[in-house]
Amino acid sequence: MPERQHVDQARAGLHVGLAMHSVLPRGGVIHTLELATALAQQGVAVTVFAPVEPGQILFRPLPDGLALRLQALPMPRPNGTLLADQVGERIAALRAALPAAAARAGVDVLHVQDSLNGAALAQRPPAMPWLRTVHHLDDFTDARLDAWQAMAWQRARAVCCVSDTWFDQLRARPEAPPVHRVFNGVDLQRFRPRPVAEDAAALSALTAAGLDDAPMLLALGGVEARKNSARLLRAFARLRREVPQAARARLLVAGGASLLQHGAEQQRWQAALADCGLDEGAGRPVWRTGPLPDAAIAALMRRARLLAMPSLYEGFGLVALEALACGTPVLVSRRAPFTEHLTGSPGVSWCEPEDEASVALGLARAWTQPRLPQPPAVCHTHSWARSARAHLQVYRQCLASTLSSLASQDPAPCLP
Structure with missing residues (x-):
């Protein structure tokens, strides 16, 4: 049996x-x-296995000197016009590529982080045991997307969650496989309060395009409904009107590379721009930069007056911890998972995310917060080393469970 071979190798x-x-x-x-x-x-x-479309490269090089490598899975660009068609094409391509690539690489356990890879493995199980991390689940109106998302975690041998909220939700479902609580982490070498010599170079392209010394509110992840982007924009306009010291403030929204379509929130965003009389573009009061080089993110966090994350829901909200590690005050929603790990932490302001006035008041409070001289305790508690240890325990349990399952399927030995 193929799975026994991988368990023994492990x-x-x-x-x-x-x-x-x-x-x-x-x-x-x-x-x-x-x-x-x-x-x-x-x-x-x-x-690490990753689909790579023509012309794409990994945004961050892997560190040298470790037993760590990237296995690219060449993928065509999806041709469909509908989101579900594009997702279906990508799942089919991963179904053909990932199990075979994992077998060739000789991995003992395969751990996927998303619904695309999870749905591919649910339809074509690999030779080795596989498990899935669920950061959060989305609400889809398309039945195909909903079905793919469900099989992508329900058919895994085990599921990992990075927050108590999603751990409790999934564990309560009768169709759930074993669910484990793991952790996110903060890289305190990359995210630290004092500017580093490389920051100026990391921000040089943005500086040339219009980034100046105006006070900046930073939001990461692009314009999405779950990020509460349009309501944040309206609250930002109120901050500029009602807080004199923030009259020159700029809202910079970085990131946003996503296969999912966010047309409805994009329309709400455009409506908010028009209603609030805000100009958008490089060097304007509102600036969506799109994806940025990795080094620019930490540099922007150190440069920002505050980071705004009034999300409707998140898997964990790691960006908030990374900003705090950079000494930057943050605004977050007064709901889980933020309340799980940020309650009582210095540098944190809160809001009710569905109340525009509350978001605006939260921005004003965060605006007055001093920068943190060092990362708060929550950033030290959530280390990637701790996360790795938790994951290793899950992998060993998964492999032991697989071995036990295979042993129970073996026929009784023949007696002479």
């Missing part, structure tokens, strides 16, 4: 496969790369 030296849905700077991709690095630093061999 006893000598674990080889973990981590699969992510892109090579672009999205939260799940960053989580995968940070986890992969932390596992490799603890002596685990790691192969």
Whole structure:
């Protein structure tokens, strides 16, 4: 049986496969790369699998000197015009590529971070046990998207969650496989309060395009409904009107590389711009930069007056911890998962995310907060080393469960 071979190999030296849905700077991709690095630093061999479209490269090079490598899965660009058609094309391509690539690499356990890879493995199970991290689940109106999302975690041998909220929600579902609580982490070498010499170079392209010394509110992830983007924009306009010291403030929205379509929120965003009389573009009061080089994100966090994250829901909200590690005050929603780990932390202001006035008041409060001289305790508690140890425990349990399951299927030995 193929799974027994991988379990036996894992006893000598674990080889973990981590699969992510892109090579672009999205939260799940960053989580995968940070986890992969932390596992490799603890002596685990790691192969990262990622779909790569023509012309794409991994946004961040992997560190040298570790048993860590990237296995690119060449992918055509989706041709469909509807989101579900594009997702279906990508799942089909991953179904053809990922199980075979994992088998060739000889990984002992395969851990996927997203619904695309999860749905591919649900339809074509690999030779080794596989598990899934669920950062959060979306509400889809398209039945195909909903079905793919469901099978992408329900058919895994085990599921990991990075927050108590989603751990409790999934564990309560009768169709759930074993659910484990793991952790996110903060890279305190990359995210630290004092500016570093490389910051000016990292921001040089933005500076040439119009980034100046005007006070800046930073939001990451692009314009999406779950990010509460349009309501944040309206609250920002109120901040500029009602707080004299913020009259010159600029809202910079970085990131936004996503396969999902966010047309409805984009329309709400445009309506808010018109209603509030705000200009958008490089050097204007509102600036959407799109995806940025990795080094620019930490530099922007150190440069920003505050980071705004009044999300309607998140898997964890790691960006808020990274901003705090840079000494930057943050505004977050007074709801889980933020309340799980940020309650009582210095530098944190709160809002009711569906109340525009509350978001505006939260921005004003965060605006008055001093910068933190050092990362708060919550950033030290959430380390990637701790995350790697938690994941290793899950992998070992998953492999032991697989071995036990295979042993129970073996026929009784024949007696002479």
